[in-house]
Amino acid sequence: MDQLLAMRSFARVVEAGSFTRAADSLDMPIATVSKQVQELEAHLGVRLLQRTTRRVTVTPEGEDYYAKSTRILRDLEDIDASFSVARGRPRGSLRIDVGGSTACDVLIPLLPEFAARYPEIRIDLGVSDRSVDLIADNVDCVIRGGPLDSASLVARHLGDAPLITCATPGYLKQYGTPAYPDELKNGHRLVSYVFSQTGRAVPFRFERDGEKTEIKVEHRIGVNESNAHLAACLAGLGIVQTFGYAAQAPINDGTLVEILKPWRPAPYPFHVVYPQTRHVTHRLRVFIDWLVEAFPARLAWAPKR
Structure with a gap:
């Protein structure tokens, strides 16, 4: 058993709430994810998840193991990030979700500059006006307009759109x-x-x-x-x-x-938002800092006279 991979698979099942969504986010077959979790349970000698045909729930032992194992996974990410920081080259993938017109008219025209500045960061861009579950959908951050309605999210203001x-x-x-x-x-x-x-x-x-x-x-x-x-x-x-x-x-x-x-009504605020529980990797930090720098000018509006 690859214990580290099994820990990551188990954590994604907990966060996604299902083996199917976890397998999709990990780009792995469902059978592989299920086998890894079963092997992890056998290795630990405890039941981590209760499975039914309709849902997956976390046992008390599973909750305890999730809390402890995710700390280890975050520490490993910190170690990896520290080396990329030392080289000055943040790398890896980011999953970003953004609304339709904001993607087309604001973010995508800006992305070439980000790609040139950070060539080793890959962006997976989800474009939809439907709200996503940042934890279950394994999204690093979202860009959204309007008032914030969740105390469990961390937000940085990106500017206001007329x-x-x-x-x-x-x-x-x-x-x-x-x-x-x-x-x-x-x-x-x-x-x-x-x-x-x-x-x-x-x-x-x-x-x-x-x-x-x-x-x-x-x-x-x-x-x-x-x-x-x-x-x-x-x-x-x-x-x-x-x-x-x-x-x-x-x-x-x-x-x-x-x-x-x-x-004209008051301008509409825009924020970049991520969960309080989400580990802020170096690549996510530089992306958010870049958004705060680049976004306000694109949100502003100056019609021709």
Whole structure:
């Protein structure tokens, strides 16, 4: 038995909550992961996991072994990292998750500079507007907008993105240009961003001179992915509220028109987030420091005059 490999397999099963997800994240066959955990249990003489057809649960002995073995695994990572730090070359892979428009309009255009600076770090980029479980999905960090809702996560602020309301010139010619937010309730067609987990539409938000307004009307179309949300607006289906960085190019070339400019809501905060329990490797640390340095300028929005 390769005890170190068995420890890593066991830890991933605990974190992922299933042998299937653990095997996927380790890029190993399920049978191999299962065999390694069985051999580890036989070696220790205790049951670490309770298996049923539907779920895997950790025994009290398994919880104790997980806590102690993960400390050893982290110490080994520290040893490896110390040598790469000494050589000045952080290396290895990072799994990053980011929303659709943030990936396309902000992060990916920046990545060539990161790749040139740290050529021995491999990025596995997951692009989705759906929230991920950082532990179960074995993700090193996520980049997300909005308020933080978990005390178990560590976050660093990456900047704030302006939110703008816009439509195509053709739409505005047909339906008119609203001068006040309340006019959206009268005959206008809204394209709402809809949370994929709940199906709840995000209300249109406006703010002026400290006065905040929310418009909650039945949308004509709801979209649960940020790039497709903007595409629906570009197709002339209605009015959207979106990030300035996503709409900057079509507004600059006249494909879209910003409306209700005096009523722009407060900018939307963005953070890079990782679990408190996740060991911060040297490669993750340099990636986060680079994000803090590079991200704010891409989030900012300066339309052409």
